[in-house]
Structures are given as C-alpha cells and as structure tokens.
Amino acid sequence: MCSPLSKSLQPIIDEMHRWGLYYEKQQSFTWYPQLRNYTFDLACQLFVGLENGSQTQLGHLFEIWSQGLFSLPIDLPWTRFGRALNSRKKMLQELERIICERLESQEIGEDALGILIQAEDEEGNKLSLDELKDQVLLLLFAGHETLTSSLTSFCLLMAQHPEILEKVREEQKQFSDSEPMTLETLSKMTYLEQVLQEVLRLVPPVGGGFREVIEDCEIEGYFIPKGWNVLYQINQTHREETVYPESDHYQPERFNPERIDNPSKTYNYVPFGGGMRECLGKEFARLEMKLFAVNLVRHYHWELSPDQDTELLTVPVPRPRDGLKVRFVKN
Ligand code: HEM
Numbered sequence: 325m326c327s328p329l330s331k332s333l334q335p336i337i338d339e340m341h342r343w344g345l346y347y348e349k350q351q352s353f354t355w356y357p358q359l360r361n362y363t364f365d366l367a368c369q370l371f372v373g374l375e376n377g378s379q380t381q382l383g384h385l386f387e388i389w390s391q392g393l394f395s396l397p398i399d400l401p402w403t404r405f406g407r408a409l410n411s412r413k414k415m416l417q418e419l420e421r422i423i424c425e426r427l428e429s430q431e432i433g434e435d436a437l438g439i440l441i442q443a444e445d446e447e448g449n450k451l452s453l454d455e456l457k458d459q460v461l462l463l464l465f466a467g468h469e470t471l472t473s474s475l476t477s478f479c480l481l482m483a484q485h486p487e488i489l490e491k492v493r494e495e496q497k498q499f500s501d502s503e504p505m506t507l508e509t510l511s512k513m514t515y516l517e518q519v520l521q522e523v524l525r526l527v528p529p530v531g532g533g534f535r536e537v538i539e540d541c542e543i544e545g546y547f548i549p550k551g552w553n554v555l556y557q558i559n560q561t562h563r564e565e566t567v568y569p570e571s572d573h574y575q576p577e578r579f580n581p582e583r584i585d586n587p588s589k590t591y592n593y594v595p596f597g598g599g600m601r602e603c604l605g606k607e608f609a610r611l612e613m614k615l616f617a618v619n620l621v622r623h624y625h626w627e628l629s630p631d632q633d634t635e636l637l638t639v640p641v642p643r644p645r646d647g648l649k650v651r652f653v654k655n
Contacts, residue, residue: 335366335369335370336366336370336611336612336615337505337615337619339362339365339366339369340362340615340616340619341619343358343362344619344623344624344654346358347624347652348652348654350652351651351652351653352629352649352650352651352652353649353650353652354646354647354648354649354650355476355479355647355648355649355650356472356476356643356644356647356648357647359472359475359476359479360378360468360469360472361378361379361383362378362472362475363467363468363471363472363475364377364378364383364386364464364468365377365378366612367463367464367467367468368380368382368383368464369435370435370436371435371436371437371460371463371464371467372419372422372435372436372437372460372464373426373433373435373437373438374422381414381418382415382418382419385411385414385415385418386411386415386464388407388408388411389408389411389412389415390408390465390469390640391404391407391408392404392405392406392407392408392409392411393408393640394639394640395408412461415461416457416461419456419457419460419461420453420457422437423437423441423453423456423457423460424453426438426441427441436460436463437456437460440456440459440460441456463605466603466604466605467605467608467609469529469640469641470529470530470609470641471529471609471612471613472641472643473527473529473641473642473643474520474523474524474527474529474609474613475613475616476643476644476648477523477526477527477642478519478520478523478613478616478617479620479626479648479650480628480634480644480648481523481526481527481574482519482621482626483626483627483628483650484574484628484634485574488519488574488576489621491515492515492516492519492617492621493621493622495513495514495515495516496513496516496618496621496622498512499512499513501622505615505618510611510614510615510618513614513618514581515576516614516617516618517579517614518576518577518578518579518580519576519617520610520613520614520617521576521579521588521593522574522575522576522578522579523613524595525562525568525578525579525593525595526562526572526574527636527642528558528559528562528595528642529595529641529642530558530595530597530641531557531558531559531638532555532556532557532558532559533555533556533558533597533601534553534554534555534556535553535554535556536551536552536553537549537550537551537552537553537554538550556594556597558594558595558597561591561592561593561594562592562593562594562595564592567585567587567592568587568592596609622655623654623655624652624653624654624655625652625653625654625655626650626651626652626653627650627651628648628649628650629649629650629651632644632646632648632649633645633646634646634648
C-alpha cells in the first residue's frame with residue numbers, strides 16, 4: 325500500500341487551504357502578488373520554520389530586494405539597486421537572528437535549515453554562520469520567484485484555454501477527493517503532467533544560465549575554446565520549431581508519453597537547466613505545482629477580468645503586466 329504524502333508535505337496542503345479561504349472571500353483580485361505571498365509563506369515555513377513569512381519584516385525586505393535584482397547597478401540610497409543592496413544586508417541580519425535562535429534551541433528541526441545546520445563534509449566540517457545565511461537566502465529566492473511565475477502562468481493559460489482546463493477537470497474525476505493524496509495518485513494524473521510540462525516550456529521562469537567551457541569542444545561546426553563562458557538560453561531552446569512545431573501555441577499533447585517525439589527527456593526541454601548543476605529543487609517544484617493545480621481545478625473556477633494587459637513582463641521572472649486580475653468562485 326502506498327502511504328499518504330509525507331508529514332513534511334502537509335504544510336503545502338494546509339497552506340493551500342488557507343489561501344483558498346482567502347480567495348473565496350475576495351472573489352475579485354490580482355493573483356500574482358497573492359501567489360507570491362503564498363509561495364513565500366510556504367518557502368519560509370519549509371525552509372526556516374517561519375509562519376506567515378510574507379507578512380514579516382523578512383517578507384518586506386525580500387520584496388524590495390527582488391525588485392532591484394536586475395536594475396542598473398548604481399548604488400545610491402534612492403535607486404532600486406541601492407535599496408536592494410540595503411535590503412539584502414538587513415535580510416542577512418534577520419536570517420542570522422533566526423539561525424542563532426535555532427542553534428540555541430534544543431530542537432534543530434527537520435526543515436531545510438535544520439538539515440543544513442547538521443550537514444557535515446567528509447572531514448566533519450560544518451557550514452559556517454555566513455555560509456548558512458547564504459544558503460538559506462539562495463533557497464528562499466530560488467524556491468519562490470520561479471514557482472510564483474509558473475503557478476501564475478498555469479492560472480493564466482488555463483483561463484485562456486478552457487477546453488484544456490475541462491480535460492484536466494475530467495481527468496480529476498477519476499480520483500476521490502476524500503482519499504489522502506499519495507505520490508502514486510499524483511503520478512497517475514498524466515494529462516495534468518503534460519499540461520504543467522507545457523506551461524514550463526512556453527513560459528520558462530528562468531531565461532538561461534552560464535557555463536564555463538572546461539575543455540576545447542566543437543558544437544555543430546562551431547569551435548568553442550576552453551575557458552570561455554557560454555550562455556544557454558532556455559526560452560530559445562523551447563521555441564525551436566523543428567522540435568516544437570507552432571512553438572508559440574500552448575499544446576500539452578506535445579508531452580504525451582506515448583509520442584515517440586516527446587521531448588521531455590532530452591536537452592530540447594530544459595526548464596530546470598541540465599547536467600550537474602540542474603535545479604536542486606526540481607522535484608519539489610514539480611510536486612508543488614501539481615498539488616496546487618489539483619486543489620485549484622477540483623474546487624474553484626476563475627476567469628480573467630476584462631480590460632487588463634496579460635502581456636508578459638520578463639524581469640525578474642515572467643508574469644502578466646497587470647498581475648493577472650481574476651474573478652474567483654468556489655465550485
Ligand atoms: C518551477 C520552478 C523552478 C524552476 C523553473 C527552476 C529553474 C532552475 C534553473 C533553470 C536553474 C539553473 C540550473 C542550471 O544552470 O543548469 C536552477 C537552479 C537552482 N534551483 Fe531551481 N527552479 C525552480 C524551483 C526551485 C525550487 C522550489 C528550489 C528550492 C527548493 C530551487 C532551488 C534551486 C537551486 C538551489 C539552484 C542552484 C543549483 C546549483 O547551482 O547547483 N529551484 N533552478
């Protein structure tokens with residue numbers, strides 16, 4: 325028999341219900357900032373054991389930091405960049421307080437911070453306080469902005485493609501809401517899986533990454549010398565017409581596991597990067613997206629409010645220009 329999702333994942337489900345109640349009361353709202361709070365609350369809870377993270381000083385500082393991450397690097401108190409640097413400094417102080425509190429307490433905990441505190445290398449060395457702060461900040465950033473973008477894209481694309489949403493709902497009818505969710509159950513939701521894969525193909529939250537060339541090599545006739553830095557572009561890769569015909573169309577069936585040209589296991593599909601430095605949170609992200617989608621399609625209806633700009637801004641992560649305004653109803 326398969327066990328329900330482990331106790332450590334229960335916070336995801338609880339958090340979704342808490343936000344679901346909030347949505348029901350609001351009825352009409354702008355979703356992107358709400359989803360940002362949702363993923364930040366979850367990240368804070370799972371990574372450092374902090375409740376309602378988005379409403380704390382850390383949440384406030386994090387927002388200012390994110391806004392300035394990709395701004396012109398002019399370090400003055402009134403520029404976005406200057407404010408972001410100042411916020412980062414204060415965030416690290418706040419994280420130091422949280423970490424020290426944990427170190428002094430009797431319970432180190434089983435969240436990401438607890439695991440990092442207890443981690444040792446082969447010689448028994450532990451992470452220093454500065455390393456712990458950096459790692460936690462990295463996790464909070466990596467595990468939050470990307471997920472917000474992908475959940476927002478899912479909500480937008482489903483509202484724009486009601487026929488696909490209907491098929492997702494149809495698939496959900498095979499599963500009973502009263503049964504505890506298991507990984508096995510989630511793995512049977514094969515159409516939903518394709519829908520989410522196509523969300524990450526069409527709107528990848530990360531644009532690309534850099535790699536240093538460690539030995540001379542040749543790719544398709546181009547010589548690339550050792551020591552060069554190369555940029556791999558996720559968006560361009562996902563728009564390659566020879567692999568993805570009509571690449572600007574949202575077509576989940578591209579990822580049908582029965583199709584021999586299914587690109588999901590190749591380097592033509594790289595929403596999480598690839599190779600040794602592939603995203604550390606890939607499986608967690610896929611799980612969180614799926615749980616979120618299941619809860620949403622089973623219990624709610626939503627439609628786009630009129631007169632809004634849904635064109636995507638790309639920095640720091642893709643999101644609709646007007647933040648995705650919706651009308652929301654419980655089934
Ligand atoms: C849909 C959500 C996500 C997407 C699309 C995504 C995408 C990526 C990409 C493209 C990279 C760079 C990989 C490379 O250069 O090959 C990366 C790195 C990373 N991601 Fe994610 N990510 C997501 C969610 C998460 C979550 C939830 C976490 C944490 C729990 C996380 C933690 C990390 C970390 C720590 C790295 C750096 C890995 C390293 O340098 O070795 N990510 N992610």
